[in-house]
Amino acid sequence: MTTLVIAEHNNSELLASTLSTIAAAKELGNGVHVLVAGKGAGSVAEAAAKVESVEKVLHVEDAALEHLLAETLGNLVAKVAEGYSHILAPATTFGKNFMPRVAAKLDVQMISDIIGVESADTFKRPVFAGNAIATVQSEDSVKLITVRSTAFDAVAAEGGSAETTTIELGDAASTKSSFVGQELTESERPELTAASVIISGGRGMQSGDNFHMLEEIADKLGAAVGASRAAVDAGFVPNDYQVGQTGKIVAPELYIAVGISGAIQHLAGMKDSKVIVAINKDEEAPIFQVADYGLVADLFKVLPELKEAL
Template structure:
């Protein structure tokens, strides 16, 4: 029988929704048990939150000052040590998981299954390739632990209501000294996190400038939405690259995605194909974005958005 260990993603003492999505993927295996590991300077609070996810048997709380920052080279040896006795180790296919899980796989001497989007069997999975234009079935070696990143856009959050036991665990893994945290430069925002937001408003090259992007922020605030952008908008310097949505940015699956001034290049569409409802606003009636949009409006965004914001 399968035993799954899910590596929790958290920030500022709050559990990321990607963890519950990893639990959903783990449940598709019909495993004997699902455990979550929380690595933090003080893991108690996040561990208690993780214990409320339905279907989780145990939460392993690893408190260590070295875990204050999510540095892959520091966390990976601990996850690798804890992986003993588990058949699968899952992490989210987010920036956090893409950084950490390859290190875990390398330490365990196994290949990683990336962007797991469907479970076909205990060691057989589906994942996207060619920017999501094709789906391939991959088989992992049955006699080795499976290390995988879960495509969070393909899985719902596992239900709440669980009451898993939280166990404080000490891991005797040698941690590296050659990698250390120096500093973090990040934009401050009260808006929802882009990768877990239910609503997202994105702007593209059609917005025209960094100053004009304020119109996107205003609409997003009105909707209580996160803000995203196309690669063209990021490359033009309108917004920082952490807002980029697409193949080389973030893959998201909000309930509502509003694309403003975005033509709809395949690179961008890869990042939003799992969205619930896609709304496109563009003055070019032939823009490719309209081929995938559920609702499309042909018009000048500088006329449409103020009217829309006023109506909201």
């Protein structure tokens, strides 16, 4: 029984989501192998070999793997799948994109976004925007799973000494899809999913310009800036700021919700945060039902005060 984890990386670094996925793999009690597919990803393969609990790294180098398009990566993972009892990837836009393709090729009903491992074939996962938690059991011979990274504590990046095997992409490359371009949000601040402090704004912020008030506080706290779907829909900030069931799922040490009413879909994305602070002028706002500390006040009055106090 061996588990294969598909590494998420940017061709230079192994991303934290991979370490959380390896943590889930560890709970299965099997040996853990990691597949690093990329272009110029040698440093990623080296990093993966040092990760705690990893026994073996499969390294695939090919120009066709530079952007890890789902068609090619799906073909590759299906090709190397034989012999593994479980194949895991992070439930990020990376993992969600290619894993179902692997599942269809192997004729397996994949299990998405697990938050708990009950046994080798039984897992917990949120459904209905996190309003219910289902315990599901797979009857397939190989289990294909994506892992919600906030639900598993990352394994140590050091301490392992795995052997590395190089394999070829061969005929797995697909030419039906090609990469055109990328626009990554430039930010000095931490990534939402990796930040230990997040300050998010909602419709109450009234405009995109007003988000600078959150940014100033974020810079004092070393925090990431997020937003509710309402703020994204209103055009205040881009979609990659969105925290919620349809955006990013986060679980920082401290989550500060400003001018956010607390719609179910937003709560689903942040309610596992360790400490939640809500600032809202409507004392009936549902966000207060999940907040550890609530401040009923006009955000335009208290944000400058908060900035001064930090």
